[in-house]
Amino acid sequence: MNELSEKYWVAVKYLFIPYLALLFILVFPLDFLLYSPGGLTEVDKLIEIEYREDKQVEGTISTTFVMSVPRPTIFQFLVGYFNEYADINVLPVSYEDYTNEEIAQISYQDKDISVSASIIVAYETMQAIDPAITVSYEEKTIVFGKSNYLSNYDQIHFGDAFIQMVGEGGVIATSIAEVGAITVDGNTYDFTFERENGDIYTVPITKNSETGLFGMNFKVYREVDPATSYPIFSERNTNVGGSSGGLLQTLAIYNMLSETDITHGLKIAGTGTIDYAGNVGNIGAVKQKVLTAYENKVDVFFMSPDDYNTAVNVCEAYGIDHSAWLVSVATFQEALDHLESLGDA
Amino acid sequence: MRKFFDELKHFYAEFGFKKAFDSCLGGFVFSSLVFVPVYVILGEVLIVYMYRVNTLTILLITAALGHNVLLHHLTKKALYLKMPDAKSDIHKLTLVSMIVTNIIALAIGLIILFVMIPSWMV
Numbered sequence: 048m049n050e051l052s053e054k055y056w057v058a059v060k061y062l063f064i065p066y067l068a069l070l071f072i073l074v075f076p077l078d079f080l081l082y083s084p085g086g087l088t089e090v091d092k093l094i095e096i097e098y099r100e101d102k103q104v105e106g107t108i109s110t111t112f113v114m115s116v117p118r119p120t121i122f123q124f125l126v127g128y129f130n131e132y133a134d135i136n137v138l139p140v141s142y143e144d145y146t147n148e149e150i151a152q153i154s155y156q157d158k159d160i161s162v163s164a165s166i167i168v169a170y171e172t173m174q175a176i177d178p179a180i181t182v183s184y185e186e187k188t189i190v191f192g193k194s195n196y197l198s199n200y201d202q203i204h205f206g207d208a209f210i211q212m213v214g215e216g217g218v219i220a221t222s223i224a225e226v227g228a229i230t231v232d233g234n235t236y237d238f239t240f241e242r243e244n245g246d247i248y249t250v251p252i253t254k255n256s257e258t259g260l261f262g263m264n265f266k267v268y269r270e271v272d273p274a275t276s277y278p279i280f281s282e283r284n285t286n287v288g289g290s291s292g293g294l295l296q297t298l299a300i301y302n303m304l305s306e307t308d309i310t311h312g313l314k315i316a317g318t319g320t321i322d323y324a325g326n327v328g329n330i331g332a333v334k335q336k337v338l339t340a341y342e343n344k345v346d347v348f349f350m351s352p353d354d355y356n357t358a359v360n361v362c363e364a365y366g367i368d369h370s371a372w373l374v375s376v377a378t379f380q381e382a383l384d385h386l387e388s389l390g391d392a
Numbered sequence: 393m394r395k396f397f398d399e400l401k402h403f404y405a406e407f408g409f410k411k412a413f414d415s416c417l418g419g420f421v422f423s424s425l426v427f428v429p430v431y432v433i434l435g436e437v438l439i440v441y442m443y444r445v446n447t448l449t450i451l452l453i454t455a456a457l458g459h460n461v462l463l464h465h466l467t468k469k470a471l472y473l474k475m476p477d478a479k480s481d482i483h484k485l486t487l488v489s490m491i492v493t494n495i496i497a498l499a500i501g502l503i504i505l506f507v508m509i510p511s512w513m514v
Contacts, residue, residue: 048418050473051466055422066425073432084443088513114442122433126440133440286512342443
């Protein structure tokens with residue numbers, strides 16, 4: 048090693064400062080949020096249902112993911128700047144208090160909630176046709192956001208379910224809506240939570256006297272109970288977060304339960320959240336999602352009516368013919384009807 | 393094959409473990425100084441150009457092969473600098489080692505490209 052050091056000493060000496068500068072550009076993060084096109088994820092790789100396993104499915108149903116890079120490095124910022132498909136925005140205020148790891152945790156939590164909603168909507172829709180199908184669930188209130196003034200910040204994890212809180216005079220609140228009425232600013236109260244692994248813990252949290260808040264956001268969702276639902280389903284761990292796959296997950300689950308193949312041999316993708324009534328919601332990064340679909344040559348791309356106009360503008364800006372594949376749907380049923388009409392054609 | 397192992401034995405007898413290891417370490421450190429930024433650059437470009445994941449993975453595999461070539465080249469250079477009048481066929485030994493390790497690296501790269509990436513995209 049010494050021989051090499053001696054031989055290349057001059058080069059090492061002169062390149063040392065530029066080398067450090069390069070490393071700085073490669074690691075120093077900037078407070079921006081970069082979006083760029085990602086790819087397609089076939090839903091049957093994420094969710095498996097033990098039902099009609101001998102059915103032949105000729106097409107594919109995929110969710111669309113985009114790359115969301117919070118705090119890109121200087122180098123990534125420059126690469127994104129020169130990528131015509133990418134968008135760079137200032138980091139949203141809601142992200143400023145979170146580390147990149149926490150942002151990812153919130154995103155995965157969103158994905159879990161969305162898969163649960165998809166299972167409920169698909170199972171309940173299919174139940175009307177096939178009474179053997181049943182789905183049962185319980186409502187949960189989980190921690191979905193934390194402010195930097197939250198007491199015991201590290202002890203409370205994203206996704207922990209709220210169980211109860213002991214308020215003034217020992218009054219117990221079992222619903223988050225009851226908390227405000229039995230608490231006073233500046234006082235500390237015992238909150239009980241349940242972790243995802245079932246562990247239950249109690250933690251004292253102070254109600255901030257300046258904001259009049261405890262510093263937590265909650266989300267209420269329905270968690271499917273696989274033990275009392277039929278058919279059995281299993282969910283793989285995912286590397287893709289967010290709730291925008293809701294509609295496509297619902298379509299794919301419905302197709303797994305259905306006797307007929309609703310894909311008709313087509314490459315189906317799309318984006319849009321799903322609520323428990325089967326309504327399709329709008330999403331972010333429409334431009335990158337449409338361009339991802341275009342790059343992947345999909346046959347049908349579903350999206351909510353709110354996002355459709357943006358998508359059309361994106362297609363026109365990039366000279367893409369959208370007439371044959373971009374489809375606006377307000378509900379899950381509309382998406383099913385559209386696929387059925389393609390089969391008739 | 394036998395001739396190669398005889399050559400390897402002769403090489404160890406001539407250089408000893410310490411000199412051989414030190415040369416390899418030098419080759420690894422100096423080649424890594426060059427290629428670690430290359431990996432980071434390609435990794436960061438990959439994150440922004442995820443829709444070109446296959447192309448960029450091929451570039452990463454190519455970089456890994458280049459890293460291996462440079463590692464062997466610098467190891468050979470260090471060995472010659474340590475013992476300019478060495479009798480062992482250092483060129484042949486490093487060439488064979490480079491080809492074998494490059495084939496292994498290529499196989500791992502192809503597994504990543506065709507098996508692991510599709511399973512990660514879930």
